[in-house]
Amino acid sequence: MSAKRPARGVHGGNRGPATSGPLLLLAMAFFLCLSFPTPGAVATGSVSGVISDHRGPLPRATVLVQGSSQGVISDAAGRFTLSGLAPGRTITISAWKDGYCNGLARNITPTATGLHLQLVPYQSKDNFQDEWLPPEGRGGGGKCHPALTKMSLKDPHLKAARNPRFLTMYAGTDTEGNRSPETRYSPPSRFWTNWLQPQRPAPGIPYYGPEYLLDFQGTPGNCAACHVPGVSTPGDGDPRKAKDANKYGVHCDFCHKIGAVNLHPLTKMPHVGAPGVRSLEIRSPFENDSERTQLFFGTFADVNTPANDAYLPLLKESRFCAPCHFGVFWDTVLRGVAPKPLQRPQSGAGEDLPGVPHALPHDLQGQETH
Ligand code: HEC
Ligand code: HEC
Numbered sequence: 001m002s003a004k005r006p007a008r009g010v011h012g013g014n015r016g017p018a019t020s021g022p023l024l025l026l027a028m029a030f031f032l033c034l035s036f037p038t039p040g041a042v043a044t045g046s047v048s049g050v051i052s053d054h055r056g057p058l059p060r061a062t063v064l065v066q067g068s069s070q071g072v073i074s075d076a077a078g079r080f081t082l083s084g085l086a087p088g089r090t091i092t093i094s095a096w097k098d099g100y101c102n103g104l105a106r107n108i109t110p111t112a113t114g115l116h117l118q119l120v121p122y123q124s125k126d127n128f129q130d131e132w133l134p135p136e137g138r139g140g141g142g143k144c145h146p147a148l149t150k151m152s153l154k155d156p157h158l159k160a161a162r163n164p165r166f167l168t169m170y171a172g173t174d175t176e177g178n179r180s181p182e183t184r185y186s187p188p189s190r191f192w193t194n195w196l197q198p199q200r201p202a203p204g205i206p207y208y209g210p211e212y213l214l215d216f217q218g219t220p221g222n223c224a225a226c227h228v229p230g231v232s233t234p235g236d237g238d239p240r241k242a243k244d245a246n247k248y249g250v251h252c253d254f255c256h257k258i259g260a261v262n263l264h265p266l267t268k269m270p271h272v273g274a275p276g277v278r279s280l281e282i283r284s285p286f287e288n289d290s291e292r293t294q295l296f297f298g299t300f301a302d303v304n305t306p307a308n309d310a311y312l313p314l315l316k317e318s319r320f321c322a323p324c325h326f327g328v329f330w331d332t333v334l335r336g337v338a339p340k341p342l343q344r345p346q347s348g349a350g351e352d353l354p355g356v357p358h359a360l361p362h363d364l365q366g367q368e369t370h
């Protein structure tokens, strides 16, 4: 992680006042509900145009009237027509396609023709050098989603890197810093294995519990892959070395930069030996990419704050959680880690999510300040 660059900002610390896209949208939707539709009004307006990317027209893009359920799919030539709109009332049109950031065209007044909306594809690789954005403090995401952040700071995900139970279990100490003696090994007991056999702790020497680093001295292990995933991109990291945003463990910026999950095609479970971040594809922005200074995946196709938001249906699927909440270590299957909101630990990972780790803005309507 380079310290030269200012931490990336959710809504760009250097890009003027932050606004909260989703929340703004919800607030807008709320007020719009009060003001329309007027019974009897004839919605004869329409908006038509073309969706493209840098190469040319984009077929099968989703085009929406922001804050409504009115939408169409662009045709083979990227063309679309939204009809049944109130003439003269200014609206925002959004467009999205899988692999692209959401695009917006503001201040469109039906009837309008010849609208051209160009979508920017998001990067297909991660920039491991980029700094994570912390949930609190300067440039933090708390600025954009204050109430949500305040609530979420109590979530176990955001406390994962500071959880004393985890840290002591990792480092081989108790909470006072007392350390158990290192694990003693004897040679393999069976000729066909080459595993060393761990021994019981020596009697008479104070013992403070079994821990990872006592057994596997000198290796970081894969604990951070799930507990502090930001220190394990691209390789295994030591969770005790977490700095800045990574002190929050599984933090906002990490979850909202998960662009894809790689599961076994048949079992639909994480590959053996690929816990947490090793089964996740992260999409951090690249410094020299002026078009895409930021990227956040979310559940809306019709918002885009100053930053680059991209709709990602994956966020609604339990596949999203599976790499961290399911694991196989050697031949031991860890199903017990399936958390309560998932509720169906036995049923595989391919189903919809009954719950999410934090309260969502629609639960917080009116509490946010934007
Ligand atoms: C596959 C992802 C994954 C890996 C790898 C992993 N954990 Fe966990 N761990 C979890 C999850 C998820 C939970 C929360 C389970 C729950 O509460 O239902 C958890 C819970 C824990 C807890 C209990 C925390 C508490 O406060 O109750 C400890 C301690 C812990 N892990 C230590 C470790 C250590 C040490 C390692 C490395 C040897 C490790 N974990 C590796 C996913 C993982
Ligand atoms: C463990 C992963 C995880 C963490 C940590 C997390 N989120 Fe989310 N977030 C999600 C998922 C999954 C959804 C979609 C849930 C749904 O709609 O069913 C979501 C939805 C949202 C939404 C709703 C709008 C949208 O774009 O979908 C906002 C805003 C949001 N998160 C902000 C935050 C902020 C701010 C934090 C940190 C304080 C945070 N998230 C931490 C996984 C996470």
Ligand code: HEC
Binding pocket: 156, 157, 159, 160, 161, 163, 166, 225, 226, 227, 228, 229, 250, 255, 276, 277, 320, 321, 322, 323, 324, 325, 339, 340, 341, 342, 353, 355, 356, 357
């Ligand atoms: C990058 C890894 C990661 C992802 C992705 C992730 N989690 Fe977690 N989750 C964890 C870890 C690690 C813990 C344990 C933190 C601790 O207790 O210190 C945890 C804890 C939890 C807990 C608290 C369990 C308890 O007993 O208190 C719930 C609930 C939970 N996760 C739900 C989810 C859901 C739902 C998703 C998907 C939207 C998800 N998580 C995605 C790593 C992850």
